[in-house]
Amino acid sequence: MENIRNAGFDELLAMCGGCLSCATCHVYVEQLPSSANLPVSSIDETELLEGSDYRRENSRLSCQIPFDETLSGIVIGIAPED
């Protein structure tokens, strides 16, 4: 989430600053590098995503994806605002 915001994508509101309470950091993981694994969604993340009209199978809350070099090349899309 911070990388997206730091890159200037203001469409990603991330209103709670990563406290897992707003779901305004909703993204679609479109492509994942072959060596990368995302952490499994927590129950809280899943519950927040269930409240979105735009949830897809590849939905994640970007604030819950810790970034490291294995994610270099990840392709994401920003979900529409609910």
Ligand code: FES
């Ligand atoms: S920034 Fe609020 S849930 Fe991710």
